[in-house]
Amino acid sequence: MATPFETKKTEDGTTLFVRGSLDINTAPALAEEIDKIVATKPSKVECDISGLDLIDSSGVAALVKLYKSVRSVGGAIKITGARDQPLAIFKLLRMDKVFNL
Amino acid sequence: MSTIRLTVPGNLRYRGIAVRVVAEAARLVSGSAQRDPNDPLDNDVRHPFDTAVVSAFMEIFNNVAIHAYQRKDVGTIQIVITPTERELVIEIEDYGNSFDIDRVAPLPAELDELSLPEGGMGIHIAKTMLDEVTYEPGPPNLWRLSKRLPATAGIAREERS
Known part of the structure; x- marks a missing residue:
């Protein structure tokens, strides 16, 4: 199964690109990546989900974990590029406002 | 009335196959076009009906x-999909442990950074997205999901055809 994410270091933080389907099968690997990112105590993280086509509640939980973990170490987190089915799920769960999508 | 029947092992490895079949069945009802007809394995779910x-x-x-099969490689999931002109009905049957749908906690009324849930969202998503979600404990356990096209969508389809 192709890895649905990629991490890139930027000048002032980290950008995490999530693509394809983030679901119960792929979310555990992302959760491990999130642990690695948070261990560096980043000041700024952008999670770009413009390439994300499908998400389920396990995928949402992984992004909530990312959000809470980065905030817990004092970092700023921005989730960008939500569209189609993932955006509909965030709106249904009323997370679009918390995530400022 | 035509039905589509699919039986897969009750294992998450087979989830993608079942999801693609359901996505295509939804497209039969919604009439949504594929983003890229040359890429049949694309995760192409954009139309509100297909999304739901x-x-x-x-x-x-x-x-x-x-919950029913507890992530063990046992049992099967039988899926019966019935697409009609204006509605899609999906029945999902398993022989695993029964599930108490009434014990699913609602999401917090007010959501903020602290109350963001990290679980318990699945049934809420299903119930909110569809017109009907019922569950009959078994064996076999039976989920019945249905979604109807909104009236305006039906009119738009008739005008296109």
């Missing part, structure tokens, strides 16, 4: 594999 059906089905499939 696929999102709900993914959650119920997860629920069966995790």
Whole structure:
């Protein structure tokens, strides 16, 4: 199964690109990546989900974990590029406002 | 009335196959076009009807594999999909442990950074996305999901054809 994410270091933080389907099968690997990112105590993280086509509640939980973990170490987190089915799920769960999508 | 029948092992490895079949069945009802006809394995779910059906089905499939079959490689999931002109009905049957749908806690009324949930969202997604979600404990356990096209969508389809 192709890895649905990629991490890139930027000048002032980290950008995490999530693509394809983030679901119960792929979310555990992302959760491990999130642990690695948070261990560096980043000041700024952008999670770009413009390439994300499908998400389920396990995928949402992984992004909530990312959000809470980065905030817990004092970092700023921005989730960008939500569209189609993932955006509909965030709106249904009323997370679009918390995530400022 | 035509039906589509699919039986897969009750294991998350087979989830993607079932999701693609359901996505295509939803497309039969919604009339939505594929983004790229040359890429049949694309995760192409954009139409609101397809979004609702696929999102709900993914959650119920997860629920069966995790709660009914407890992530063990046992049992099967039988899926019967009935697309009609204006409605899609999906029945999902398993022989695993029964699930108490009434014990699912609602989401917090007010959501903020602190109350963001990290679980318990699946059934809420399915119930909210669809017109009907019922569950009959078994054996076999039976989930019945249905989604109807809104009236305006039906008119638009008739005008196109």
